[in-house]
Amino acid sequence: MKKTFLSLLFLMMLVVFAGCSSSAGGGDGDTLTIAWLPNESGADLTEARDEIGKVIEEKTGKKVEHQTTTDYIVAIEAVANGNADMAFLGAQGYIEAHNKNEKVLPLVVPSGASGTLEDAVYYSWLAVNKADADSYKNGDEFGIDPIQGKKFSFVSNSSTSGFKVPSTGIVEYFNQEGDMKLTAEDLLEGGEGQFFSEVLYGGSHQGSAVNLLSGKADVAAFCDTCVNNYVELADGELNRPGAVYQVKEDAAEPFNTVVGKEFSLISVTPVLNAPFVINTENVDEDLQAQLLEVMTSDDITNNEKVFVPEDSEFSGLFKKSADERLVEVDDAWFNPIRELSN
Incomplete structure (x- = not known):
């Protein structure tokens, strides 16, 4: 022992x-x-x-x-x-x-x-698989209300656009919309009684995106600049809610396992x-x-x-x-x- x-x-x-x-x-x-x-x-x-x-x-x-x-x-x-x-x-x-x-x-x-x-900014995304995108719409607008109870992937709790910015946005939105007293710490882990049913960490923005596209997560946070080499715009406007991106056919690791998969943006936030x-x-x-x-x-x-x-x-x-x-x-x-x- x-x-x-x-x-x-x-x-x-x-x-x-x-x-x-x-x-x-x-x-x-x-x-x-x-x-x-x-x-x-x-x-x-x-x-x-x-x-x-x-x-x-x-x-x-x-x-x-x-x-x-x-x-x-x-x-x-x-x-x-x-x-x-x-x-x-x-x-x-x-x-x-x-x-x-x-x-x-x-x-x-x-x-x-x-x-x-x-204009020295990039963008923090909340993304879902394309097939699930309509469930995050309220009329013509996308919203984040349905993310509660879902399996969620962050990048790392030391990531700006993969944790700090999205967690702050989630906390502010849900505290404003209801009687919640949510904190960023409440989002670190999932499970029974928690805001998310499960919380994953991709370790990188690429890893968080693959968590989504491989089905491990329902929603994922990652940024545009870190995945630009692996995906291309399939529909909509760059860096806007509703935009659909597809993994390129020749995408390098770790996207080589999810070639052709598509995801939709439901939230976009500029980041320094x-x-x-x-x-x-x-x-x-x-x-x-x-x-x-x-x-x-x-x-x-x-x-x-x-x-x-x-x-x-x-x-x-x-x-x-x-x-x-x-x-x-x-x-x-x-x-x-x-x-x-x-």
Whole structure:
């Protein structure tokens, strides 16, 4: 029994400190380690990650190492504890990392089509399988009233658009509509007496979408940008309730198991774009200035493996429809997401 307990304790410590491994690279003056969330850690995005690393290497002389992850908390912990120098996190992930270590600060975010922060947003979706969509309609409008009692999939409770924004919206809507005193914590688990009959976590936006399309969940939260490489608009208007999306025939993992499946949007909420963040204890002021110059440069903006043209088949991180680029951002820009916890 004692050996079993010690073994379990050891395994738990491995999980908790996975972001703390010295092999992650953080303190090496010749190396810059970038941590990536599960959404951007897939094999289909390897070339896109490498392209950003290559440009940074050429301009700074640093060797770039990529730390891919399968869990949000690993990426957040890695940059917070200094074992990664840089990370691409959602707004909520950044806030959690900054709360753990105030030396973690945002560097840049992808702009909107205007090339500025004014439209630097993406979209948090609540989606259902297309065959079930009519049951979420009240006349011509879609609503979320029927989600109570359903099997629901979030991404991770550290996800901005896959938990923070949708859970806040659900709580505000149902508390306003009735006599409920619902909290976000009430949505973390399902079961008898709970708001949802079952709650699942996809671990990534892709995983949450597949939970829906494979029948494990009735409703799922995930975002547009993380699934754009795998799905295409089949009917309706982009990023609007009622839009129908279909999984592409050549979709990469994990969508290769649900090719051709369709889902409908029942709720769409704009969300602040995700930042590249740096640990300023690791990254000195000279390198910070270099990284800002590199990330906002034309070498990144005009690189079609970073900002991918709309007609391209390349699986990239960002789409290029007009004047999109990476733009400088500060901590205060993320206050609207912080306020969701108040």
